[in-house]
Amino acid sequence: MSSDQMSEETAEQRTRTDQTAEQPLVRVEGLRKYFYEKDSLLDRLLGNEPVAVRAVDGLRFDVHPGETLGLVGESGCGKSTTGETLLHLQEPTEGVVEFQGENVYELEGADKNAFRRNAQVVFQDPFSSLDPRMTIGKTIQQPLDVHDVGTAEERREKVQELLERVGLSADQIDRYPHEFSGGQRQRIGIARALALEPEFVVLDEPTSALDVSVQAQVLNLLEDLQDDFGLTYLLISHDLSVIRHICDRVAVMYLGEIVEIGLVEEIFQNPTHPYTEALLASVPRASTDERDRERQTLSGDVPSPRDPPSGCRFRTRCPQVIPPDELDLDQPVYRDIMNLRELVERENISLELVSSHAEATDEGPLVDEAHIDEFVEDIKAAVLETALPPREEAVIDEALAHLATEDWDGAAEILKDRYESLCERESPSLGEGPHPAACHLYNE
Amino acid sequence: MSETILEIDDLSTQFFTSEGKVNAVHGFDLELERGEVFGIVGESGSGKSVTALSLMDLVESPGRITSGSVGYRNPSFAENMRTSYPDAVDGDLVDLRAIPEDARRSLRGTAFSMIFQDPESSFNPSLTVGEQIAEAVEVQQRATAMPRSGRAKTRGPEYSLGSYLMSMALPSKRYVTESSRARAIELLETVGIPDPAQRADEYPHEYSGGMLQRAMIAQALASEPDVLIADEPTTALDVTIQAQILDLLNELQAETGMTILLITHNLGVVARMCDRVGVMYAGEIVERGTLEDVFDDTVHPYTKGLLGSVPDLEGTADRLQAISGNVPSLLDHEMGDRCYFADRCPKAMDTCLEKPRSFDVDADGRHSVTCYLAEENYDPDRALEEGRFASEGAVSDVGGDSQ
Numbered sequence: 001m002s003s004d005q006m007s008e009e010t011a012e013q014r015t016r017t018d019q020t021a022e023q024p025l026v027r028v029e030g031l032r033k034y035f036y037e038k039d040s041l042l043d044r045l046l047g048n049e050p051v052a053v054r055a056v057d058g059l060r061f062d063v064h065p066g067e068t069l070g071l072v073g074e075s076g077c078g079k080s081t082t083g084e085t086l087l088h089l090q091e092p093t094e095g096v097v098e099f100q101g102e103n104v105y106e107l108e109g110a111d112k113n114a115f116r117r118n119a120q121v122v123f124q125d126p127f128s129s130l131d132p133r134m135t136i137g138k139t140i141q142q143p144l145d146v147h148d149v150g151t152a153e154e155r156r157e158k159v160q161e162l163l164e165r166v167g168l169s170a171d172q173i174d175r176y177p178h179e180f181s182g183g184q185r186q187r188i189g190i191a192r193a194l195a196l197e198p199e200f201v202v203l204d205e206p207t208s209a210l211d212v213s214v215q216a217q218v219l220n221l222l223e224d225l226q227d228d229f230g231l232t233y234l235l236i237s238h239d240l241s242v243i244r245h246i247c248d249r250v251a252v253m254y255l256g257e258i259v260e261i262g263l264v265e266e267i268f269q270n271p272t273h274p275y276t277e278a279l280l281a282s283v284p285r286a287s288t289d290e291r292d293r294e295r296q297t298l299s300g301d302v303p304s305p306r307d308p309p310s311g312c313r314f315r316t317r318c319p320q321v322i323p324p325d326e327l328d329l330d331q332p333v334y335r336d337i338m339n340l341r342e343l344v345e346r347e348n349i350s351l352e353l354v355s356s357h358a359e360a361t362d363e364g365p366l367v368d369e370a371h372i373d374e375f376v377e378d379i380k381a382a383v384l385e386t387a388l389p390p391r392e393e394a395v396i397d398e399a400l401a402h403l404a405t406e407d408w409d410g411a412a413e414i415l416k417d418r419y420e421s422l423c424e425r426e427s428p429s430l431g432e433g434p435h436p437a438a439c440h441l442y443n444e
Numbered sequence: 445m446s447e448t449i450l451e452i453d454d455l456s457t458q459f460f461t462s463e464g465k466v467n468a469v470h471g472f473d474l475e476l477e478r479g480e481v482f483g484i485v486g487e488s489g490s491g492k493s494v495t496a497l498s499l500m501d502l503v504e505s506p507g508r509i510t511s512g513s514v515g516y517r518n519p520s521f522a523e524n525m526r527t528s529y530p531d532a533v534d535g536d537l538v539d540l541r542a543i544p545e546d547a548r549r550s551l552r553g554t555a556f557s558m559i560f561q562d563p564e565s566s567f568n569p570s571l572t573v574g575e576q577i578a579e580a581v582e583v584q585q586r587a588t589a590m591p592r593s594g595r596a597k598t599r600g601p602e603y604s605l606g607s608y609l610m611s612m613a614l615p616s617k618r619y620v621t622e623s624s625r626a627r628a629i630e631l632l633e634t635v636g637i638p639d640p641a642q643r644a645d646e647y648p649h650e651y652s653g654g655m656l657q658r659a660m661i662a663q664a665l666a667s668e669p670d671v672l673i674a675d676e677p678t679t680a681l682d683v684t685i686q687a688q689i690l691d692l693l694n695e696l697q698a699e700t701g702m703t704i705l706l707i708t709h710n711l712g713v714v715a716r717m718c719d720r721v722g723v724m725y726a727g728e729i730v731e732r733g734t735l736e737d738v739f740d741d742t743v744h745p746y747t748k749g750l751l752g753s754v755p756d757l758e759g760t761a762d763r764l765q766a767i768s769g770n771v772p773s774l775l776d777h778e779m780g781d782r783c784y785f786a787d788r789c790p791k792a793m794d795t796c797l798e799k800p801r802s803f804d805v806d807a808d809g810r811h812s813v814t815c816y817l818a819e820e821n822y823d824p825d826r827a828l829e830e831g832r833f834a835s836e837g838a839v840s841d842v843g844g845d846s847q
Contacts, residue, residue, distance in 0.1 A: 074682035181770045211487035211709065216753035216766035223763075238682065245755035245764065268757070282687035284712030286754050288739045291716060297687040301652045353641035382639075 023101060024062035025200060025232050026086070031059040031095035033078075033085045037306070054305050055081040057256035059095070060430065063200070068226065068233040070243040070264070072279075073253035074302060079236045080124075082253075083202045086234070087119055099200070117147055120193040124205035126185035130177040136163075137173035140192045147196060162191040167221060183214035187221065194225065203235045207242060219246055240283050244268055252276045255313040256305055262435030272437040274320045299339075311424040312440065316342060322422050322440055329392070334419075336386045337396070341415045343383060344399070347408045354382045358404075367404035376400045448517060449670060449703050450476040450499075451537065455512030457491075457498045458776070465776035468494040468507065469727045473802075476671065478517075481697060481704040483714040483735075485750075486724030489771045492707045495724070496675045499705070500558055501540070501548055514540040518555065518670065553583050557664035561676035563656035567648040573656075574644025577628035577663045578620035584667035585624070631662040636692060654685035658692065665696065675707045690716055711754055715739065720810075723747045726772055726784040733811030743805055743813045745789045783815070791817060 033056040038048045056078040063069045071079045084090045086097050088104050097104045099115055107115050123129040130139055137159050144155045160170035166187040177185055186206060193201055206222065207215040223246060225231060237243055243250050244264060251261040252273065260273040271277045281295040298317050303309055309316050315338075323334045343349050351358045355378035357371040367375045376397050388396060395418050402410040422440050430438040452474040459466040469491045476482055486492050497503050499514060515537040525543060526533045532542035540548050560566045568576060620628070625644070632640035635658040648656060657677065664672055674693065678686040690713065697704055706717055714721055715735065722732040723746065731744040742748050752765030769788040773779070783789070786796040795816045803818035805811040812818075 074684065183770065211771075212711075212753040213487060213749055213767040214770065216755075216764035217768070219755070220764055220766055240683070241755040241757045244757055278684060280757070282683040283757055284687075284690070284710070284716040285757060286711035286715050286739070286751065288715065288736050290712065291735075295687070297691055298684045299688075301654055301685070302682075348639070350639060350642040353639075 022064060024098075025065045025100060026063040026234070027096075027098040027101075028059055028061050028063075028086065029096040029098070031082070031085060031097060032057055032093040033081050033090060034093045051306055054256050054308060056085060057305075057308075059258055061251055061258065061261060063232060063234055065199075065232055066226075066230055067248040068235055068246055070247035070250035071234065071236045071253060072238065072240060072243050072250055074238060074279075076255075076302060076305065077253045078256040078305075079238075079253055080204055083121065083204050083234060083236050087121055087202055088115075089121075113147065117196045118198050119200045119202070120196065120198040121202040121204060122186075122189050122193045122206050125209050126182050126189055127209070129189060130185055132177055135174050135176055136180070136188050139177075139188065140195055143192065143195045149196070158195065159191075162195060165194075165225075166191045167217070181214075182210050183217060186210060186218050190218075190221065190225070194229070197229070198231070200232045200234070203233055205237055206235070208237065208239065215242070222246065240268075240280060252279065255302065255308050257313060257438065258430055259314065259439070260435075260437040261430070266435045272435070272442045273314075273439045274318050274441070275314045276437070278317075278319065309424065311422075311427050312438070313427075315421065315423040318423065320441060324418075324420065324422075327419070329389075330386075333386045333388060333392070336384050337388075337392065337415075337419055338421070340383050340396070341412070341419060344403075344408060344415060345412045349379065349383065349403070351379070351403060351406075354378055366406055372401055372404050375404055379403065446477045446479070448475045449478040450474070450517070451513075451515035452476075452499070453513045453515070455495075455498060455514065456510045457494050457503055457507055458510050459507040461506055463775060466774050467727050467776055467779060468774060469498060471728055472498075472512070474722065474729070474732075476703055476705065478670075478703055479701045480719045481706060481717050483706045483708065483718035483721045484724055484729075485708060485711060485714050485721060487709060487750075487771055489774070490724040491727040491774075492709075492724055493675055496558065496673045496705070496707055499673060500552055500556055501545070502552075502558075509541070512541065516540055516551070516555065521551070521555070553580060553669075554667040555670045556673065557667060557669035557671075558673045558675065559657075559660050559664050559677045562680050563653060563660050564648070564680075566660060567656065569648055572645050572647055573651065573659045574625060574628045574632070574646075575620050577631055577644075577659065577666060578624035580663045580666035581624040581627045581631075582620065627666070628662075631666055632659065634665065634696070635659070635662045636688075637662075654681055654688060657681060657685075657689055661689075661692065661696070665700075668700065669702060671703045671705065673705045673707070676709070677706070678713060679708070679710070686713075693717065711751065723750065726779075727774060728784075728814065730785065730814045731812070733805070737805070737811040741805070741811070743811075743818050744785075744815045745791050745817070746785050749788075749790075785815075 034052040034054050036050040036052055039050040059082060071082060073079050081090065085092050092105060099119060102111065104115060140159045140162055141155050144158060149155065160173060163170050163173060168184060168187055180188065207218050210218060219242065226233060235243065235247055247264050249262060250264050250267050251258045252275065254275050260267060260276045267276060268280065271280055278296065278298045282297060284290055296319060300317050303316055315321055319335065320331065321334060321338055323329050351366060355375045357368065357375045357378065358366050379400050395414065399411040399414040428438045428440045430436050452472060455469060455472040457469040459468055472495060484492050484495065494503065498509050503509060517536045519536045522533050522536045522538050525538050525547065529543050532539045567573065629640045629644050632644055637643050637655060637658055651659060678689050681689060693704065694717065708714060718735055720732065720734050721738045722729040723738065723744065725746050731738055731747045738747060739751065742751060749765065749767035753767060755764060767788055772784055781799050783796040783800050786792045793816065800814050800816050802812045802814045805813055805818050
């Protein structure tokens with residue numbers, strides 16, 4: 001994204017905040033976090049270019065006081081990195097996070113301590129996030145010690161109070177983590193996060209390591225605590241039913257970007273982004289109607305964040321890619337052609353294996369002049385799933401014939417000329433309003 | 445009722461640990477019908493996976509199958525076994541626990557196949573995916589070629605240790621025969637791997653999680669098994685990939701007519717896939733029946749609790765109906781002879797101190813429940829205070845309730 005767009009967005013954001021009377025508790029603006037591979041000293045000496053893994057790539061959202069905002073997405077979409085970067089547990093690559101109006105990354109001294117007190121986190125795995133050599137009392141008391149709250153006696157009392165509050169008993173204070181079950185350990189993690197009476201808690205997959213019956217206990221507890229202490233939550237989860245149950249608003253992430261954000265009811269009942277739709281359709285429901293429920297599954301895997309697709313990142317799997325205006329194609333046919341293009345662009349068809357007419361030689365063309373037609377037919381049979389209309393077939397035949405001389409670029413060029421979609425040229429922006437979606441279908 | 449393919453009776457598997465005997469599975473009964481998908485659902489520690497391992501005879505020390513029979517119906521196998529082990533054969537049914545391990549092993553990977561939860565750790569990282577599937581093909585071919593030997597090891601010059609080491613050292617040397625490799629590529633194509641010929645030569649780390657799970661399914665199908673045991677086949681995957689894999693399993697099942705025993709903790713997956721369901725708790729099936737019986741006419745309080753714990757995707761229930769407490773200890777000396785769910789059960793009665801047997805809920809005997817509620821009409825006044833039965837020594841039960 002260019003810097004012009006950035007400043008434009010910032011300006012928009014400002015006017016928006018001015019309009020809302022209520023100041024958001026957390027305001028995230030253009031947040032980016034890249035991890036670099038091949039970035040060691042040796043790589044630099046050898047002149048290797050570092051490869052950026054774009055874990056989080058330009059997020060903008062607000063968290064309002066007292067609400068629960070959900071971040072949902074598949075593994076590798078950058079949910080957890082967002083949570084960690086937001087709390088400054090990771091150094092951001094770019095962007096601003098404001099907590100109560102102050103930039104978190106510029107805080108120092110007492111202000112920084114106050115932020116650390118006010119923003120806490122509960123981690124996913126209750127088995128590795130507690131120190132096995134510390135009693136749970138010590139674990140919970142540690143933040144109080146660090147921030148020097150009250151006298152030793154008061155701290156211990158506070159810990160006992162917290163234990164009771166999260167549904168454990170105060171006399172368990174001197175026990176060690178291994179004596180507790182997964183659900184109980186997660187309660188300990190929650191007690192520790194609440195010790196400093198924070199306003200904001202990031203819950204990073206708080207129940208994904210737990211069984212459903214225990215998950216229900218923990219979710220109920222989290223809701224009670226929110227009511228009692230007026231907490232604001234950022235809940236990170238891959239489980240859509242958990243999100244639906246506990247969140248007020250939800251942001252759906254795909255490959256480091258937010259594709260849709262809005263009220264939970266809105267998103268679940270009227271999803272606008274094709275990814276959100278597919279995600280919701282994929283979840284199997286625990287009811288007897290499930291077997292007959294029609295649903296469309298997404299094909300393929302999530303692309304690598306090292307080299308994300310141009311334009312809309314979801315376009316390689318999207319069941320609703322927008323064809324160029326002059327073409328009149330059914331979606332399955334267009335999808336099929338787009339998949340073929342992807343394979344050609346990535347030179348990902350093993351020609352010798354697909355066609356018996358292709359023979360690897362040291363020099364000269366791969367395929368004999370006389371057999372080019374059969375060669376093209378072989379590739380189409382192996383790669384395409386739908387029958388093409390005659391006009392498109394002619395274009396594709398022409399393009400694939402280039403592969404006979406291993407001219408991948410030539411083939412890609414012909415295909416691009418005819419089939420390039422709006423979705424790959426322009427990156428859709430997440431619009432304004434209560435329920436924006438980053439999709440060209442929606443923005444038009 | 446169609447023909448049963450597997451009749452499991454009173455199967456028990458115990459682990460002998462320093463803390464005592466652990467009853468991972470006890471008194472497990474199940475009849476699988478040919479061509480059905482049966483789901484076993486339960487929480488972690490309920491004995492689902494150990495059940496699967498027991499059926500495959502893969503339980504490792506300190507665990508041991510201590511009692512029970514596993515009847516497998518297959519006329520030709522019964523014929524083979526009849527002469528050597530007449531006691532084990534009853535008609536077409538062979539009791540796999542009554543024949544020696546050698547003979548039993550010949551079924552593993554041929555009549556029974558298994559898909560494991562974590563595809564990344566189930567493949568050998570130093571062999572290509574194609575080679576590993578080809579090896580499974582080879583196992584099946586040898587078993588068909590020498591049915592009487594009761595052995596199905598990969599033997600022959602291609603599969604010797606020397607050949608394996610050569611294939612490591614020399615890139616041009618293959619560990620598998622040409623024909624098994626061709627079959628492996630065919631199988632990869634069946635499970636929807638694009639460009640299978642090329643992907644067969646790639647190593648497991650070059651595959652994504654979903655692709656690797658497909659490859660594992662291909663490997664399991666190599667032998668055209670009668671029974672496929674799928675142990676949490678989609679737990680390690682994202683929902684969109686999970687949906688793909690479930691669709692694939694459904695298609696393959698419809699094509700080949702194999703029987704699937706699906707083990708999962710996910711009630712949604714069960715609802716999507718299964719004809720019949722068994723709910724497992726503390727090593728035994730507490731409720732079983734058709735999907736409709738178990739989901740809509742639920743009787744056992746544990747099943748009710750499990751269904752109530754799942755947050756609803758369609759609408760918001762105000763509060764989740766959590767089951768209080770935790771899964772009980774399965775140590776033999778702590779279990780006692782009573783209903784194991786009693787100390788978490790909101791409807792526990794005095795009667796529950798005696799171990800309930802399995803009661804039929806309806807006349808045709810398809811829906812059965814191991815709970816006194818199924819036997820007699822329940823009077824709420826008989827319910828005892830919650831936690832009344834909690835065993836005092838168990839640390840894990842204190843304060844498990846959030847209410």
